[in-house]
Amino acid sequence: MLNRQGRPSSAGEAGTNAHPTFTGNKALAQIEPLLFEIGRHDTTGVDFDEPEEFQPRLGGLERKEPIGLPGLSEPETMRHYVRLSQQNYGIDTGLFPLGSCTMKHNARLNERMARLPGFSDVHPLQPVSTVQGALELMNELGRYLVTLTNMTAVALSPKAGAHGELCGMMAIKAAIEAKGEGATRNVVLVPDSAHGTNPATAALIGFKVKAVPAREDGSVHVEDVKKLLGPDVAAIMLTNPNTCGLFEPQVAEIAKAIHDAGAYFYCDGANFNAIVGKAKPGDLGVDAMHINLHKTFSTPHGGGGPGSGPVVLSARLAPFAPVPFVRAGKDGGFELVEQESDAAEKPFGRMTAFHGQMGMYVRAMSYMLSHGADGMKQASEDAVLNANYIRAGLSDLLSLPFGNKPCMHEVLFDDAWLKDTGVTTLDVAKAMIDEGYHPMTMYFPLVVHGAMLIEPTESESKSSLDLFIATLRDLAMSAKNGDKERFTGAPYHAPRRRLDETRAARSPILKWTPPEPVAEAAE
Amino acid sequence: MTTRYTKDHEYIRIEGDAGIVGISDYAQSQLGDVVFVELPSVGKSLSKGDEAAVVESVKAASEVYAPVSGEVVEVNSDLEASPGTVNEDPAGRGWFMKIRLTNQSELDGLMTEEQYQEFVKSIS
Numbered sequence: 308m309l310n311r312q313g314r315p316s317s318a319g320e321a322g323t324n325a326h327p328t329f330t331g332n333k334a335l336a337q338i339e340p341l342l343f344e345i346g347r348h349d350t351t352g353v354d355f356d357e358p359e360e361f362q363p364r365l366g367g368l369e370r371k372e373p374i375g376l377p378g379l380s381e382p383e384t385m386r387h388y389v390r391l392s393q394q395n396y397g398i399d400t401g402l403f404p405l406g407s408c409t410m411k412h413n414a415r416l417n418e419r420m421a422r423l424p425g426f427s428d429v430h431p432l433q434p435v436s437t438v439q440g441a442l443e444l445m446n447e448l449g450r451y452l453v454t455l456t457n458m459t460a461v462a463l464s465p466k467a468g469a470h471g472e473l474c475g476m477m478a479i480k481a482a483i484e485a486k487g488e489g490a491t492r493n494v495v496l497v498p499d500s501a502h503g504t505n506p507a508t509a510a511l512i513g514f515k516v517k518a519v520p521a522r523e524d525g526s527v528h529v530e531d532v533k534k535l536l537g538p539d540v541a542a543i544m545l546t547n548p549n550t551c552g553l554f555e556p557q558v559a560e561i562a563k564a565i566h567d568a569g570a571y572f573y574c575d576g577a578n579f580n581a582i583v584g585k586a587k588p589g590d591l592g593v594d595a596m597h598i599n600l601h602k603t604f605s606t607p608h609g610g611g612g613p614g615s616g617p618v619v620l621s622a623r624l625a626p627f628a629p630v631p632f633v634r635a636g637k638d639g640g641f642e643l644v645e646q647e648s649d650a651a652e653k654p655f656g657r658m659t660a661f662h663g664q665m666g667m668y669v670r671a672m673s674y675m676l677s678h679g680a681d682g683m684k685q686a687s688e689d690a691v692l693n694a695n696y697i698r699a700g701l702s703d704l705l706s707l708p709f710g711n712k713p714c715m716h717e718v719l720f721d722d723a724w725l726k727d728t729g730v731t732t733l734d735v736a737k738a739m740i741d742e743g744y745h746p747m748t749m750y751f752p753l754v755v756h757g758a759m760l761i762e763p764t765e766s767e768s769k770s771s772l773d774l775f776i777a778t779l780r781d782l783a784m785s786a787k788n789g790d791k792e793r794f795t796g797a798p799y800h801a802p803r804r805r806l807d808e809t810r811a812a813r814s815p816i817l818k819w820t821p822p823e824p825v826a827e828a829a830e
Numbered sequence: 831m832t833t834r835y836t837k838d839h840e841y842i843r844i845e846g847d848a849g850i851v852g853i854s855d856y857a858q859s860q861l862g863d864v865v866f867v868e869l870p871s872v873g874k875s876l877s878k879g880d881e882a883a884v885v886e887s888v889k890a891a892s893e894v895y896a897p898v899s900g901e902v903v904e905v906n907s908d909l910e911a912s913p914g915t916v917n918e919d920p921a922g923r924g925w926f927m928k929i930r931l932t933n934q935s936e937l938d939g940l941m942t943e944e945q946y947q948e949f950v951k952s953i954s
Contacts, residue, residue: 750889808888812865813913 336802339390341819346377352384375821394802395610396745402767402775403609406717406748406760407502407550409580409602410609411690416677417605417670426669431661435643441665442641446633448672452598452619455683457589460625462632464663467614468577471597472508472544474618474629474658478595479542479571480512481627481655492541492570498527500551500752502575505544514541521754525551525709525719529560536568546575547591548582548715550752551708552694552760562592571595571624579603580764581691581716584684594621600664604671615667626652631662689765690716693772697761700776704783708755716764722757730786732757734794737805741798742778833921834897834940837949841921842897842929844937851897852925853885853916856950861887864916867909869927874902876929878936883926885916894926898936904928 331338363369379387397403403410421427429438449461462478465471476495483492495509498519506516517535522528527545543565547555555561562572574588574596580603588596600615601608608614620628630650636642643662647654678686691714698718702711706723722732736746736759748760763772785793798804833843839857842849858864866886876882876896883894905927909915916924931937941949 753890809863809865809914812863812888 333802336393337390338802339387339394342379342387343377343819343821345383345387346379348373348375348378350380351378352380397609398607398766401743401745402763402771403745404747404761404763404775405609405745406552406719406762407577407751408609408748409577409599409690409716409762409764411580411602411605411764412766413605413607413612413670414674414677417673420673421666421669423669426665429665435641439640442633442643444672445662445665445668446635446641448668448675449617449633451672451675452617455583455587456593456596456598456619457587458593458596458619459589459622460620460628462618462620462628462658463668464629464631464657464659464661465597465616465618466659466664467601467616468575468597468599469504469508469616470658471599471616471618472504472573472575473511474616475573475595475597475620475624476508476512476514476542476544477629477655477658478618478620478624478627479573480514481653482571482624483541485627485653488569492539494535494537494539495541496532496535496543498545498549500525500527500549500754501544501546502550502577505546505575509542509544519543521551523709525549525553525754526555526557527561529557529564532561533564536564536570538569540565540568540570542571542573542594544573544575546578547588548578550578550719550760551755552714552717552719552762553709554581554715558591566592577602578716581687583687584680585687588619589621594624595619600667600671605674606667606670613664613667615664615671617663627655628652629656629658630654631657686765687716690763693763693765693767694718694761696769696772697763697776700772701779701783704780704787705759717760717762719752719755720759720761721755722759724783725757725786728786728789729791730794732759734797735759735782735786737797738782738794739778741800742782744775744778832937833943834937835943835946835949836895836897836940838895840894840897842937842940843921847934848903848928848930849898849900850925851882851894851927851929852920853894854946854950855920856954858917858920858924861885861892862889863887864913866891867913867916867926869905869907869909870902872902872905875932876900876902878933885913896929897940898929898931899933900929900931902927903930 398410398412425440429441435442445463449463452461453459462474465474483489493513493515494517495514496517496519497506497509498521500521509516519527519531519535526549532543543561545555545558545561547558549555565572571594572592574593576596576598579598583603595618597616597618600606600617601612606612606615630647631643631645633641634644644650647656675683694714694717698707698714704724705720708719708721725731732749736749739746750758751760752758831843831845833841835841835854839854840851841854842851864885864887868884870882876899878896878899880896881893882896885892885894906925909924909926918924
C-alpha cells in the first residue's frame with residue numbers, strides 16, 4: 308500500500324535485516340572505524356627525510372616512546388572525514404524539528420561573508436588600527452541587538468546560551484552587591500518549565516533556586532510569583548515564549564512584581580525567534596536576556612559551528628557589562644576596552660579571554676542585513692505560522708496538553724494519544740528516524756507527560772511541512788492500529804539499531820584503548 | 831509494618847522510630863532506567879519537603895524529597911554502584927535512606943497504600 312507521497316505505509320513492512328552484509332555496510336552507507344583503527348604506525352601520508360643525529364636539549368624530559376599517531380595517506384584521510392560528514396544529519400540534510408533549538412537554515416550568503424579575509428583572517432591580538440572594519444561590524448551588531456530588544460547595553464563575548472545566562476546573572480549579582488544587598492538577596496525563582504540551564508546557572512554563582520509551579524495552562528501566574536517574593540529574592544529567570552511554546556500572558560505583571568520587590572528579571576532568550584520584530588523584551592520589563600545568534604540569527608549549530616550568546620542589558624544593569632567591549636574612539640574610529648579600569652562604568656569582570664565568535668557576528672549581521680527589519684519580522688511570523696500549521700495538521704490524532712489553541716514558534720504534544728498502545732514517546736522518536744526525520748525534542752519540558760516538542764522554524768516550505776505531517780499521521784495511525792513492533796523495534800533502517808542508553812550512561816567508555824598487539828609468530 | 835506515600839511518589843516504611851525511604855514502583859516506571867543516585871550524608875538533618883536525594887534516569891534528573899523531618903541514620907550506598915536496583919526492586923533493595931523521625935505526627939499527612947494507588951490511578 309502506498310500513501311499519498313508514493314511511499315509504502317502498510318503495516319509489517321518495517322525492514323528486517325534478512326540479508327546482513329559481510330562488511331557490515333548497508334549499501335553505500337559505510338561503517339566508519341576510528342581514525343586510530345584505520346591508521347597504521349608504519350605508514351604516513353607525508354615523506355620526510357630521516358632527521359640527522361641531534362642532541363635533545365630537554366634535560367631528560369624528551370619522549371621515549373613512539374607517539375602512536377595513525378599514519379594515513381591523503382585519500383584515506385579524505386574518505387574518513389567525508390564519510391563521517393555523511394553520517395551527520397543537519398539542517399542541510401532535512402527537516403530538523405528539535406523543539407527549543409531553532410534549527411533554521413544557515414544561508415550560504417552568511418557563510419560567504421564570514422569567509423571574507425578581513426573578518427576570517429584577523430587575530431585577536433593584532434593592533435586595533437588594522438581591524439577597524441571588524442570592530443565596526445561588532446559595534447553595529449551590538450546596536451542592532453539593542454534596538455531589536457529595546458535594551459541599553461550588550462555584552463557580545465559570551466560563547467553560547469548558557470554562558471550568556473551566566474553573564475546576565477553575574478551582572479545581576481554585581482548590581483545587587485553594588486546596592487549592598489549581596490548577603491541578603493540570594494534566592495532566584497525559576498519556573499518548573501524552564502530550561503535546565505537556568506537553575507544550573509543560578510546555582511553555579513551561589514544563588515538558592517526556588518521553583519515556581521506552572522499552572523494547568525502551561526503558563527506562570529503572577530500570583531504564584533508574588534507568593535515567593537521577598538527581600539531575599541534576587542531575580543526571576545523566565546523564558547518567553549516559554550518551553551511549552553506559549554507566550555507568557557502575564558509577563559508584564561510578573562516583571563512589575565519582580566521590580567517592586569527590588570529584584571531583577573532575567574529572560575531566557577532561547578525562544579526569541581518567535582517574537583523578533585513583534586515584541587521587544589525591554590518593553591516587557593526584562594533586565595537581562597541572552598540572544599542565541601546560533602538560533603535566532605541563523606548561525607550554524609548542532610555540530611556545524613560554535614554558538615554565540617550575546618547578552619543585552621537594561622539601563623539598570625548596563626553599568627555592569629563585562630569587558631572587553633567595542634566603543635567609538637576619539638579619532639572617529641573604534642577602540643576595544645580591555646581593562647575594567649578603562650571603562651567609564653563598573654564592569655563585573657570578563658567572561659572570555661578574547662572578544663567572542665567573530666565569524667558568528669558576521670553571519671548574524673549578514674542575516675539581519677539581508678532580511679531587513681520587515682524580513683526579520685516576517686521570519687518570526689512564518690516560524691509561528693509553521694508551528695501552528697503542524698499543530699492544525701496533527702491535533703486530531705496527537706494530543707495537546709493545554710488544549711487546541713494557537714502556539715508560538717513550537718508546538719508541544721504530550722503522550723496521552725499513545726495511551727494503551729504500548730508505544731512510548733521514545734519509540735515514536737525512533738520510528739521517525741526510520742522515516743528519515745531527526746526526532747523532535749522529547750521528554751522536555753518536564754511539566755508535560757511524555758512531551759514531544761516540535762519546532763519547524765520558518766525555513767520549511769509548505770510542501771516540506773505537508774510531508775512531515777503526513778509521515779507523523781501515518782505513524783500515529785499505525786500506533787493506534789496496534790502495529791507496536793514498528794515502534795518498539797525501531798530504528799530498523801538506521802546503521803545502528805537502538806542504542807543501550809542505560810549502559811552508556813551507567814558505564815560510559817570515554818577513551819579508546821588500542822587492541823592488544825597480536826603476538827608475532829615464532830620464526 | 832506501615833508504609834506511607836507522598837504526592838511526589840516517595841514512600842516511607844516505618845520501622846520503630848525510623849523509616850525507610852525510597853521511591854514508589856510507579857515513580858521508577860515513569861523515570862525509566864535509573865543511571866545515577868546521589869544520596870545525602872549520614873547524620874544530615876532534613877525538614878519535611880527538603881531535597882534529600884537526586885535520582886537520574888535516561889529521561890530526567892529528579893529530586894527525592896524528605897517525606898518527613900528527621901535525621902539520616904543510614905543510606906543505601908549500594909545504589910551508587912548499581913543504580914538499576916531502584917528499577918528492579920524499588921520497595922526492597924532499591925531503598926534510598928533511613929530517617930529517624932523527629933515528628934511522628936507528620937505521618938498523618940501522608941497517603942496510605944490504598945490512597946496512593948487511587949492517586950496514581952487519577953493521574954495516569
